[in-house]
Amino acid sequence: xxxxxxxxxxxxxxxxxxxxxxxxxxxxxxxxxxxxxxxxxxxxxxxxxxxxxxxxxxxxxxxxxxxxxxxxxxxxxxxxxxxxxxxxxxxxxxxxxxxxxxxxxxxxxxxxxxxxxxxxxxxxxxxxxxxxxxxxxxxxxxxxxxxxxxxxxxxxxxxxxxxxxxxxxxxxxxxxxxxxxxxxxxxxxxxxxxxxxxxxxxxxxxxxxxxxxxxxxxxxxxxxxxxxxxxxxxxxxxxxxxxxxxxxxxxxxxxxxxxxxxxxxxxxxxxxxxxxxxxxxxxxxxxxxxxxxxxxxxxxxxxxxxxxxxxxxxxxxxxxxxxxxxxxxxxxxxxxxxxxxxxxxxxxxxxxxxxxxxxxxxxxxxxxxxxxxxxxxxxxxxxxxxxxxxxxxxxxxxxxxxxxxxxxxxxxxxxxxxxxxxxxxxxx
Numbered sequence: 001x002x003x004x005x006x007x008x009x010x011x012x013x014x015x016x017x018x019x020x021x022x023x024x025x026x027x028x029x030x031x032x033x034x035x036x037x038x039x040x041x042x043x044x045x046x047x048x049x050x051x052x053x054x055x056x057x058x059x060x061x062x063x064x065x066x067x068x069x070x071x072x073x074x075x076x077x078x079x080x081x082x083x084x085x086x087x088x089x090x091x092x093x094x095x096x097x098x099x100x101x102x103x104x105x106x107x108x109x110x111x112x113x114x115x116x117x118x119x120x121x122x123x124x125x126x127x128x129x130x131x132x133x134x135x136x137x138x139x140x141x142x143x144x145x146x147x148x149x150x151x152x153x154x155x156x157x158x159x160x161x162x163x164x165x166x167x168x169x170x171x172x173x174x175x176x177x178x179x180x181x182x183x184x185x186x187x188x189x190x191x192x193x194x195x196x197x198x199x200x201x202x203x204x205x206x207x208x209x210x211x212x213x214x215x216x217x218x219x220x221x222x223x224x225x226x227x228x229x230x231x232x233x234x235x236x237x238x239x240x241x242x243x244x245x246x247x248x249x250x251x252x253x254x255x256x257x258x259x260x261x262x263x264x265x266x267x268x269x270x271x272x273x274x275x276x277x278x279x280x281x282x283x284x285x286x287x288x289x290x291x292x293x294x295x296x297x298x299x300x301x302x303x304x305x306x307x308x309x310x311x312x313x314x315x316x317x318x319x320x321x322x323x324x325x326x327x328x329x330x331x332x333x334x335x336x337x338x339x340x341x342x343x344x345x346x347x348x349x350x351x352x353x354x355x356x357x358x359x360x361x362x363x364x365x366x367x368x369x370x371x372x373x374x375x376x377x378x379x380x381x382x383x384x385x386x387x388x389x390x391x392x393x394x395x396x397x398x399x400x401x402x403x404x405x406x407x408x409x410x411x412x413x414x415x416x417x418x419x420x421x422x423x424x425x426x427x428x
Contacts, residue, residue: 003099006106007086014113014120031118032152035126038112042126042133046076048140048156049271052148052185053164055324056198056264059256060164061143062300063268066290068139068275069093069297071282076132076140078153080121083302083425090128094299097131105130121145125152139280147174149187159278161188161217162271163208164264165199167323182207194218194274198267222270228252228262235309237292240265246273248284254291258304258317259327265291302421305428312409313337314402316417316424320346322354328418329358338412341405344385345369345398345423348376355419356388364408365392366401370422398426 001009036043049064051057058079068075075093082088087096105127106113113123125145132140142158144151166182174181182204189195189211197208200221212219228240231251240252240262247269254265269287276282294300307314319325332340340363346352347370359365367382369375378394385392395401398417405415417427 001103001107003103006103010106010120010123014118014123028150029152029155031116031122032125032155034116035109035112035118035122036129036155038109039126039130042129043156045133046137046140048142048158049160049162049275050142050144050153050156050158050188051162051164052144052151052188053162053198054167054181054185054321055319056164056260056267057143057162058318059261059264059300059303060162060198060267060271061141062298063256063265063291063294064271065094065141066294066297067268067272067282067286068141068280070286070290071280073138073281074136076128076135076137077143077298078125078128078132078140079143080124080145081421083421083428088299088301089124090131091299092132092135092137094297096299097127101131101134102127119152122152129156144185144188147181147184147187149184151187154188157190158188158193160271160274161190161193161195162267163188163195163197164267165323166201166204167321178203179207183211186211189215189217191215192217194220196220196222196267196271196274198222198263200224220270220274222263222267225270225273226266228266230262233257235306238262242269244269244273246270246276247287249287252288252291254294255296256291256294256300256303257306259331260324261304301428302424305424307417307427308415311411312341312406312413312415314406314415314417316428318421318424319418320420321350322358325355325418326358328416329360332360332414332416335414337414338410339364339414341366341409341413341415342392343368343398343401343405343415343417343423344381344419345378346376346381346419347372347374347422349374352376352381352384356385356390359385359388359390361389361391363390364405365390366405367392367394368396368398368401368423370398370420370426372422375420375422398423402427 090097232239367378
């Protein structure tokens with residue numbers, strides 16, 4: 001098989017959450033355990049950091065990766081989903097896994113795949129672990145796909161676990177309240193292994209603290225060790241005052257702009273401080289240099305992505321649940337513009353009501369369906385939105401919606417693209 005044929009095989013042959021939704025989610029670790037046994041336990045050959053959370057886990061992953069890269073380490077990163085290229089999921093120091101490595105892995109395992117019938121996600125996790133072993137990474141930062149306790153990534157023994165925050169997302173699989181979801185995320189906490197919690201929440205903290213106590217794991221809340229205060233911002237950087245005893249740094253400048261990123265940055269800086277105590281070679285200058293160059297170092301995309309700087313300003317962001325979008329909307333309230341144009345798409349297995357109830361009624365909407373089976377029909381989304389007094393038109397594609405917004409928007413307006421990772425993927 002060539003690369004295109006290999007992707008078609010794993011995309012079409014294997015159960016895939018991105019395409020099928022809940023039915024592709026397997027509630028046990030049987031397949032990934034069997035896969036890694038077949039591969040002779042690649043996950044045991046490198047150090048790791050495990051990251052879970054409703055929002056911010058991808059950003060936290062990339063911030064920490066940039067810091068460790070600046071410290072001179074060979075850093076593997078596993079994230080999901082991908083935007084443009086499947087290989088985005090598996091990177092070493094910002095470089096995607098080679099196409100040939102993907103081909104070889106799938107070809108070598110084809111008989112096993114046919115017999116075991118693993119999911120697409122299980123195969124990609126095993127592929128990442130196998131690749132990191134072959135390339136002898138110093139450390140891998142591994143992001144969970146969904147939840148934590150039963151996520152396929154949850155067979156590693158990390159040096160540190162991180163849980164960014166908890167929100168009401170994937171409730172049909174993880175639970176219908178914050179405590180239930182926290183229980184699933186807390187599944188990545190390991191015995192006698194420290195865990196850093198990115199956001200202290202009344203409903204979830206007791207869950208994490210009890211789990212940590214049961215496993216004799218030290219628990220730390222990032223905000224108690226690092227505090228960032230916004231000083232200034234421009235189109236390229238955000239400037240923060242840093243208050244912490246972990247680092248001798250007073251000011252942090254970061255190219256990872258966007259609402260909520262200060263919390264992800266706090267979490268990553270607290271994690272880096274803990275790793276330094278474990279003899280990781282991180283110095284103050286590594287923090288300073290990494291934060292200014294996160295996107296370039298890690299090839300991170302899709303978060304507060306600046307599509308066009310002016311006439312009009314166009315921003316895309318992957319926030320796709322109520323918690324994430326509430327921060328986006330808060331950011332817009334602090335910006336100066338004439339009119340807001342929102343290109344909106346969602347997946348069909350999420351209840352749109354909570355998100356729609358948050359959105360501003362004075363914006364102009366452009367409803368679109370992403371090019372995936374799970375995309376919510378644009379006409380249906382428009383009907384849902386009208387019940388919340390959100391006015392706009394439905395379009396056949398995300399690109400058609402963006403073109404219409406460009407045509408309608410004035411120089412002093414803002415166009416925002418969001419609601420789903422898959423919507424953002426079509427225009428970045």
